[in-house]
Amino acid sequence: MKVLILSFSNNLVNEDSFIPNKIGLTFSCVKECEKQLKKSKNEVEHICINKKNIKKCNACGKRGWGICGDKHICIQKDDFNEIYKYMGNFDFYVFITPVYFHEMSESAKTFFDRLKRCDSFNDDSKIKGKKIVCIACAGGSGSGTEETLKAFDTLNYFLGTKMIGRIPVTKNNFESQKEIMHNAMKFEE
Numbered sequence: 200m201k202v203l204i205l206s207f208s209n210n211l212v213n214e215d216s217f218i219p220n221k222i223g224l225t226f227s228c229v230k231e232c233e234k235q236l237k238k239s240k241n242e243v244e245h246i247c248i249n250k251k252n253i254k255k256c257n258a259c260g261k262r263g264w265g266i267c268g269d270k271h272i273c274i275q276k277d278d279f280n281e282i283y284k285y286m287g288n289f290d291f292y293v294f295i296t297p298v299y300f301h302e303m304s305e306s307a308k309t310f311f312d313r314l315k316r317c318d319s320f321n322d323d324s325k326i327k328g329k330k331i332v333c334i335a336c337a338g339g340s341g342s343g344t345e346e347t348l349k350a351f352d353t354l355n356y357f358l359g360t361k362m363i364g365r366i367p368v369t370k371n372n373f374e375s376q377k378e379i380m381h382n383a384m385k386f387e388e
Contacts, residue, residue: 287325
């Protein structure tokens, strides 16, 4: 099975990263998921959206719907359309975001706002019906993980995907949540 992991944090993207925390919680979750998926002989790819050029939705056109509602692409010239089209090549998705101010990261909100506009009403969607696992990573108390996972519930509803895992991870429960992450990566075909 082909699995796409989308992460939304700058931590440990490469050695030139300007983020001082090179072993961040979000990327630690990416590594755990990759390890389990590869162990099960899945083909895995990871894209860090923070290293892509993704602009915010402009709610352009009539009543805020540009060509995204009819043509299911975005009029903006950045990396979004390429990634959106590329997602159709995968059978399963893992979305991993840090929690900022009780919400998913800004890059996650930006990407998912545009994804919902382009795919929610797409009868030929290549995403609809596919399984997803959503992981919310909070470096602090973890009190924002539930709100972040609720936002993923909304995303799941509008995309018509099948959520098989919604996992809250904090710096204090990371070790105990590894088993839950591993189990979520053992999805049934």
